[in-house]
Amino acid sequence: MLATKLIDGKARADRLLADIAAAAASLRGGPGIVPGLCAVLVGRDPASEVYVRSKGKAATATGIASFQHVLPETTSEAELLALIATLNADDQVDGILVQLPLPKHIDPQRVIDAIDPAKDVDGFHAQNVGHLWSGGRALVPCTPYGCLMLLRDALPSLAGAEAIVLGRSNIVGKPMAALLLSENCTVTLVHSRSRDIPAILRRADILVAAVGRPQFVCGDWLKPGVVIIDIGINRVEVAGGKPKLVGDVAFAEAQGIAAAITPVPGGVGPMTIACLLRNTLIAACRRRGRAVPEI
Numbered sequence: 001m002l003a004t005k006l007i008d009g010k011a012r013a014d015r016l017l018a019d020i021a022a023a024a025a026s027l028r029g030g031p032g033i034v035p036g037l038c039a040v041l042v043g044r045d046p047a048s049e050v051y052v053r054s055k056g057k058a059a060t061a062t063g064i065a066s067f068q069h070v071l072p073e074t075t076s077e078a079e080l081l082a083l084i085a086t087l088n089a090d091d092q093v094d095g096i097l098v099q100l101p102l103p104k105h106i107d108p109q110r111v112i113d114a115i116d117p118a119k120d121v122d123g124f125h126a127q128n129v130g131h132l133w134s135g136g137r138a139l140v141p142c143t144p145y146g147c148l149m150l151l152r153d154a155l156p157s158l159a160g161a162e163a164i165v166l167g168r169s170n171i172v173g174k175p176m177a178a179l180l181l182s183e184n185c186t187v188t189l190v191h192s193r194s195r196d197i198p199a200i201l202r203r204a205d206i207l208v209a210a211v212g213r214p215q216f217v218c219g220d221w222l223k224p225g226v227v228i229i230d231i232g233i234n235r236v237e238v239a240g241g242k243p244k245l246v247g248d249v250a251f252a253e254a255q256g257i258a259a260a261i262t263p264v265p266g267g268v269g270p271m272t273i274a275c276l277l278r279n280t281l282i283a284a285c286r287r288r289g290r291a292v293p294e295i
Contacts, residue, residue, distance in 0.1 A: 002224065006263055007150050014269035016149070016295065017062055022292040024063035027284065035284035037095040037121065037277070038067040038087055042075050042106065048099045055097070058273050064280055067093065077106045081114050085104035088116040094287060095280035096122035118287055121279040123175065132178050137286075139279050144176040146271025147208055147229045148183070154227050154260050155206075159184040162203050164189045164217050166248065167210035168196070172231060176208050184293040197221075219253025228254060228261040231268050 027033040037059050039052045052068065059066040069083060080098075087093050096119045102108050111263055112120075115125040123141035131138035151158060163185040167173040173189060180187045189199055198221040201207060207228045214234035222228075232248030247264035254261050262268055278295055285292045 002259055004255045004258050005154075005260040007154055007227075007229070007267060009146070009150060009262055009267040010270045012150060012153060013146075013274040016271070016274040016278065017058065019293075019295040020064075020274070020281055021062040023281055023295055026293070027281075027290075028063060031290070033284060033288060033290075034063070034065050034092075034093045035094045035280050036067060037097065037280045038069065038090075038093045039108075040069045040080070040083065040087075040096070040098045042071045042080060042099075043103050044071040045099075045101070047100075052099055055273055055276060059277055059280070062277055064277055065092065075101055075103075075106075077110065080106060080111060084111065084114045088119065093119065094284040095119055097121055097276065102287075119283055121276055121283055123279065124171065129170075129175070132175060135182065139283060140179065140275075141171060141175045142275035142279060143172050143231060143268060143272045144179050144276045145278075147176060147231065147268060148179045149271065149275075150229060150262065150268070151183075151206060151227065158206070160186070161205040162186045162188070163206040163208070164188050164190055164201055164204035165210070166197075166201070166207045167212070167231075169210065172210040174195070176210070180206070180208075188270075197204050207249075211248050213248055214246050215248070215250040217249040217254075219250055219257055222254060222257045224257055225259045226257070228258050228264050228266060230264055231284040232268065233264060 013021050041052050056066040087096050096115050098111055112124045117125045120128055120139055123139045128138045163180045165173050165176050168189050168191040177189050190197055201221045202223050202224050207226050210231040216235050228249055230247035230249045234246050235243045236246055237243050245265050282292050
């Protein structure tokens with residue numbers, strides 16, 4: 001039986017945030033550049049409000065200027081697009097984040113397409129998606145890039161590893177596959193129409209689970225020695241107690257089989273915010289023709 005190592009996403013995020021703070025201080029002290037991140041929230045979704053506040057606090061702590069626009073649920077698509085046009089033209093704003101989900105009367109793709117790709121710190125604009133897949137200079141989606149950083153720390157090399165990505169969303173699964181391909185992994189995307197999912201997962205040297213189903217992946221679906229990045233954050237009811245958060249992998253069953261695994265919470269989540277601020281810093285440097293720090 002293996003001794004399964006916990007991959008500490010919070011500790012890795014703290015190191016990344018320290019590097020971002022040092023780079024931001026260097027930009028302020030030399031050329032007088034203050035990177036700016038603007039979050040736009042439409043409606044009063046409680047989870048989104050908490051997330052936006054967390055991003056704002058982290059930005060301020062690292063020396064990045066934080067701006068917010070909180071709009072009512074009744075905001076029209078035209079009004080939101082007009083705000084984005086204003087932010088695109090604002091030189092103080094290097095990164096624009098429109099918090100999803102949006103109200104049903106607003107088309108999220110139209111909103112994403114309206115953001116200046118150079119300020120698209122979520123990495124969702126078609127131009128950034130294309131650059132990611134073609135090996136160009138992209139702003140990369142934050143959660144997948146955070147996962148890649150954790151994998152680079154956990155493994156001496158990713159080249160040649162058989163990597164299985166469970167979930168094919170545009171936000172996580174597809175960009176994760178592109179990043180793993182760029183590391184010379186052999187990549188399989190598994191989704192709801194895949195046949196014999198357990199058999200496919202048993203081949204994985206690296207498993208990235210992003211399917212959004214609590215404890216979906218059982219222990220006997222895992223290859224001994226697999227490294228698991230569990231992106232799932234699922235709230236489940238506990239008899240006689242408070243609901244708890246669990247991942248997409250049955251964590252207890254993975255113990256002794258996996259070589260390493262991210263916990264939920266405390267694994268991927270902290271890396272997402274840190275990588276958002278990393279993207280903001282990169283955007284600030286690129287927009288001004290300055291060298292991007294190695295972070």
